[in-house]
Amino acid sequence: MNAVIIASIITFWSGLILFFAKEQLKVRATNKAVLAEIQRLIAVIRRHEKWWRARIEANDTDHPLIPFSMPVYTSQLGTIGSLDSSIVAHVVEFFGYLSFVNDLQATRVRYMEKERSRDFDAMYLEALQRLLSSLPPQFEIFFLRYGIA
Numbered sequence: 422m423n424a425v426i427i428a429s430i431i432t433f434w435s436g437l438i439l440f441f442a443k444e445q446l447k448v449r450a451t452n453k454a455v456l457a458e459i460q461r462l463i464a465v466i467r468r469h470e471k472w473w474r475a476r477i478e479a480n481d482t483d484h485p486l487i488p489f490s491m492p493v494y495t496s497q498l499g500t501i502g503s504l505d506s507s508i509v510a511h512v513v514e515f516f517g518y519l520s521f522v523n524d525l526q527a528t529r530v531r532y533m534e535k536e537r538s539r540d541f542d543a544m545y546l547e548a549l550q551r552l553l554s555s556l557p558p559q560f561e562i563f564f565l566r567y568g569i570a
Contacts, residue, residue: 427521436546445505448503449486449567450502451497451500451503451504452505452508452563452567453503453567453568453569454493454568455475455493455494455497455504455512456508456560456563456564456567457493457569458491458492458493458494458559459512459515459560460564462489462519463553463556463560465489466489466549466552466553467553469549470546470549470550470553473542473545473546473549474546475527476542477542477543477546482538482542483538486526486529486545488523488526488527489519489523490517490521491516494512494516496508501513505563507559508559508560508563511557511559511560514555515552515556515560518552518555519552521548522545522548522549522552525544525545526545528541529541529545
């Protein structure tokens with residue numbers, strides 16, 4: 422009878438350890454995926470900001486603006502609690518501001534209709550620059566921690 426009890430205890434603890442190990446792997450994968458998306462977006466936004474600034478300088482801003490895609494973050498909103506607690510607020514702030522930039526793009530037509538394209542151009546450039554200048558240094562630390570280079 423002792424062998425049955427010992428086997429049951431070992432089975433229980435093994436199952437519990439396996440469950441927590443799987444959860445940890447999911448949490449790590451979620452963090453890594455969201456951070457990889459942030460890193461990709463930062464690179465894209467930097468290039469886009471330089472391009473937009475050059476378009477303003479050339480007085481050639483009559484180009485379509487494509488919203489920044491964030492499929493990983495959007496799909497992970499339900500598991501936002503899985504993100505590392507020391508970076509979750511920065512992640513939410515980043516994607517919140519990026520959503521604002523996307524929404525701002527959608528208002529461009531109204532500025533053009535009112536012949537205020539230059540106002541939009543300046544405001545849009547400022548929004549891109551503010552987003553880039555507000556990036557927390559923790560992102561770089563977490564990119565390294567999660568092996569995203």
